[in-house]
Amino acid sequence: MNKLLRHGAMLVGLAFGLATSAAQAHTALCSCYDNNDGTILCEGGFSDGASASGVKMVVSDKQGKALVEGAMNKNSEFSFKKPDGDFTVLFDGGEGHQIQIKAGDIH
16 A cells, blocks of 8 residues: 555646646747837747746847837837937847847848
């Protein structure tokens, strides 16, 4: 009986470990587009279909100074006035879920 309990506990631990791994196995997604009207629109989400609503967004100049800070809206979108010069957009979905998009990659 002791072996049966240990085996059951191992199975529960394995199932919990797999469930935890699966819950963390999603990739951040973010794309930004030039609206050609002086604004940039970014759309985000996660590969498992989760919303990016509330995800922190930071637009920085080439020296790393924050120019615009905000968050994805309820539609997982973030728009901002296009800065002059070179800039980078950071989608900050937490550790392991950050994406940096350079101005030159926005079309």
